[in-house]
Amino acid sequence: MLVGLLIGVGILGGSAYAAWHFWKTRPEARQFKPPRKPLKVEFAELKQVDFPVVIPSQGRVKSRAVSGIVPEVAGRIVRVAPAFREGGFFKQNEALLWLDDRNYRIATKEANATVRQLQVKLRLEQINRASYANAVALAKANLSKAEAALELEKARQSAAIANLRRLNALTQSSPLARNEPQIKEANATVQSATAELTKAQADLEQRPDQMEADLRAQIDAAKARLARTLTDLERTVVRAPSFPGRIADKTADVGQHVTPSTTLARAIAVDYAEVRLPVPSSLVGHLDSPDPIIDAGGNGSQSSGTKTRVDINATIGGREHGWTGEIERTEARVNQSSQQNFVIARVPNPYGRSPALKDGQFVRARIHGRPIKNVFIIPRRAVRRGDFVLMIDEEKRLRRWRLISLWRDEQTVIARQVEGEDGQVRDLKEDEVLCLTNVDFAANGDKVDDGTSPPQKKSPKGP
Structure with a gap:
């Protein structure tokens, strides 16, 4: 059994060695790389141009001016113009309401009568003072004449006495020959003229210049009251603001009593509309600034004069409508959270066609900046x-x-x-x-x- 095991191990070892030998001595495989084809692409040749900058934005339309219609005097409304209704159009300074003016007419007549009365008093005072001044002048003339006559009689007396002495008849001569009655009469005339001058001067002093000055001051005050009553009378006609506009809403009508603090209606301007448009700070440099350059002293130069065009679009009734305006100014501050600048676009004649560009309408804008x-x-x-x-x-x-x-x-x-x-x-x-x-x-x-x-x-x- 041991012999069989050794034989098996030998066979496995020989097989492993043969496999390793064949792997080490294998021929190198030839690698084939297929040629890489050029990529098919579309192309375009670059051309140098001036690029028209268009900045998209959006905002809401607002009237350039909103004004309350308020009477300047109190009274009852007796009549209104056809334009004085919600949605009604009016012209600049057009009459819209009429107040009851009867009391103001009476006050005007009274003030006018007071002025006339004081003017008559002043004229009479001037006439009286002139007559007293004339009397003083006449008395002075009479006194001068009497003094001249006295001097003449004295000269005649001297001549008569000299002649009597030459004839040695002075002591026997009569008073008439010595011209004494004539001297006495001339002295009396001078005294009378002096008395008349003193009286005339006293009468003139009783009418000092202050009386005339007081009357003139009273006349000036009366004229001021008359001017005020005339102004109040004119103000019984309540007029539109100093721009063409439209009545947005009203709170008064015929028969109502109003006071100077009563707001009768709210009016909006229709000569042009404004749209507040946000512009990112990174794009502001592409716009021509409409604002002047101001130094610390408040002195400044005019803006460049170049207007930035703005195309305004709005969807009304399912259809697209467009208007053209221009940038009028920029707001003074940048939004701190969004870092957006805001420019104000002006659109002229917003009600000049149908549909109108109404207050509160949402619009889209395309601001045309300076080309790059x-x-x-x-x-x-x-x-x-x-x-x-x-x-x-x-x-x-x-x-x-x-x-x-x-x-x-x-x-x-x-x-x-x-x-x-x-x-x-x-x-x-x-x-x-x-x-x-x-x-x-x-x-x-x-x-x-x-x-x-x-x-x-x-x-x-x-x-």
Whole structure:
């Protein structure tokens, strides 16, 4: 039995050795690699263009002005205009309501009568004062005349006395010869004229200038009261705000008594509408700012004057309708949570056609920014993950580059430069060939078949 076991082990060992020997001495198998066919791809030649920037946004329409219609005087409404109804259109400063004005007319007449009465008093005072002034002037003239007559009589007396002395008849002469009665009469005349002047001056002093000044002040105050009553009378006609608009809602009608604090209606402007549109901070630089540049002192320059066009669209009644507006201004603050800027678009004449662009309407907007100059438009389907694109060089080999994008939207990526896998940055060139086909597992340098002969101008080789 032991002999049989040894024989079995020997047979197994010999078989194993024979198998190992044959495996070690086997001939080498010849490997066959089939030739790799070029990848069939679509391509496009790049062209340098100016890309028109369009920023999508959305918002709600609001009136550029909302104003309450409030009377400035109290009274009962006696009449309303046809436009004074909900939905009614009115012109700028159009009369909308009329209040009972009888009390205001009476107050105006009373104020006017007071002014006239005071003016008559002032005129009489001026006449009286003028007559007293004339009396003083006349008394002064009479006094001057009497004093001149007295001087003349004194001169005659001196001449008469001198003549009598020459004749040695002075002592025997009569008072008449010495001109004494004439001197006495002239002195009496001077005294009378002096008394008249004193009386005239006293009468004039009894009417001082302050009386006339007081009357003038009273007239000014009466005229102010008259102006106020006239203004109140005008205000019994309640007018629309200083813009063309529409009545949004009203709370008063004929027969109601109103006060200056009563809001009769709410009006909205219809000359143009506004839309508040959000714009990401990253895209604001593509817009022409309508705002002036202001320094710390409040001084500023005008804006560039270039208006940014906005296309407004809304679905009304199942149909698409469009309007054209422009960016008028930007809001002063950036939203802290979303970092969105807000621009205000102005749409003129929102009620100029049917359907109207009404207050509160939700709209979509396309904001036309400044075009990006001298760039290349890359279709989205040609852009791989990580912004990589495949370019075809002059040997029809794929070269992998990463786009340095300036703009992107759902259809395109805009770029001027690309970066290689080694970090080298270069400018894109006119007529470079871009691979449009989404080639899975393509390696850098793979051959492609674009169905054409090699183009004259091709992309440079990759790094």
